[in-house]
Amino acid sequence: MARITIADIARRAGVSTGAVSYALNGRPGVSEATRERILAIAADLGWAPSSAARSLSGARTETVGLVLARDPQTLGFESFYMQFVAGIESVLTERDYGLLLQVAPDLDAEVRTYRKWRAARRVDGIVVVDPRLDDPRIAMLSVPEPLPAVVVGDPGLAEGLTTVWTDDAAAMRESVRYLHALGHRDVARVAGSEGFGHTWIRDEAFRSETTALGMRGQLRSTDYTPEQGALATRDLLGSGRRPTAIVYDNDVMALSGLGVAAELGLTVPADLSLIAWDDSPLCQATFPQLTSLSHDVVAYGAHVARRLFDRMAGEPVGGFHDSTPQLRVRGTTGPLT
Numbered sequence: 001m002a003r004i005t006i007a008d009i010a011r012r013a014g015v016s017t018g019a020v021s022y023a024l025n026g027r028p029g030v031s032e033a034t035r036e037r038i039l040a041i042a043a044d045l046g047w048a049p050s051s052a053a054r055s056l057s058g059a060r061t062e063t064v065g066l067v068l069a070r071d072p073q074t075l076g077f078e079s080f081y082m083q084f085v086a087g088i089e090s091v092l093t094e095r096d097y098g099l100l101l102q103v104a105p106d107l108d109a110e111v112r113t114y115r116k117w118r119a120a121r122r123v124d125g126i127v128v129v130d131p132r133l134d135d136p137r138i139a140m141l142s143v144p145e146p147l148p149a150v151v152v153g154d155p156g157l158a159e160g161l162t163t164v165w166t167d168d169a170a171a172m173r174e175s176v177r178y179l180h181a182l183g184h185r186d187v188a189r190v191a192g193s194e195g196f197g198h199t200w201i202r203d204e205a206f207r208s209e210t211t212a213l214g215m216r217g218q219l220r221s222t223d224y225t226p227e228q229g230a231l232a233t234r235d236l237l238g239s240g241r242r243p244t245a246i247v248y249d250n251d252v253m254a255l256s257g258l259g260v261a262a263e264l265g266l267t268v269p270a271d272l273s274l275i276a277w278d279d280s281p282l283c284q285a286t287f288p289q290l291t292s293l294s295h296d297v298v299a300y301g302a303h304v305a306r307r308l309f310d311r312m313a314g315e316p317v318g319g320f321h322d323s324t325p326q327l328r329v330r331g332t333t334g335p336l337t
Helices: 006-013 017-024 032-045 051-057 072-077 079-094 107-120 136-141 168-181 197-212 226-237 251-263 297-312
Strands: 063-068 098-103 125-128 149-152 162-166 186-191 216-221 245-248 273-277 291-294 319-323 326-328
Touching (some): 006 017, 017 107, 032 107, 063 079, 107 136, 125 136, 125 297, 149 297, 162 297, 168 197, 168 245, 168 326, 186 197, 226 245, 226 251, 251 273
Parallel strands (some): 063 125, 149 162, 245 273, 273 291
Antiparallel strands (some): 291 326
């Protein structure tokens, strides 16, 4: 397939090649409306600057990009991303780099953003989060002359790209075994979004471990919000054979579950044990304090940023294990009584 050139973009846009050059390089000389139109056409055509053009133009922007295809309201209470971004920023600051952060409504919009960034040379590399099982971003970022990227997720979800990951399957199995040792035989999992690869990994580990131990496991999928966490908890506890322990995919859903248990007259942990994923400060601010699967999210973000600088420097692709979340036993889990 022939390389797309700025002349091709100019013909499509009905402007001069000089105007295209100004727009793609972020230089004055064209109106903002024209610049946006040229960038959109370049993205649609799949244009990417050649390595020669990069070297001549001093391609470094000293900026890396991160797109979050999440509901902004969800991000408002998700402590994970606040800590994760803080970790990324700690490394960027050391190297005088900036972070271009954008919230997108969906995966298609995220892909369009990457194409625009690549066409306009807006960033030197990107951090990709929430990989899916069949993720169009992976194929797009694996083409020749890619935008250097690090995927935050299991290597099996992003073949051909550098990944930094936590062993969520091992952490889930540890949680189930812990509850089994306490005497629980009816357990449930309140999971996050079904489309995310890490949700699928945790689901599979939950199913396989409960089956191996002869436990009855129930699963409910949510959107990570407190409302969905409460709804899933009420559904589980209102069933004919309610679980005696629940593992949640984040802290705010576990907090909602704690409230629902109180409304229903259940005592935690005497009647119901609860475990939260991601050990945010909220987990120790409740009564009783939440038993959690804990890992250093700030350090995780910093690790991801360091690997991205390696990729931007031309280091080979690799999969890098960051950590396995560890169970921090507190006041919301106990023996089945």
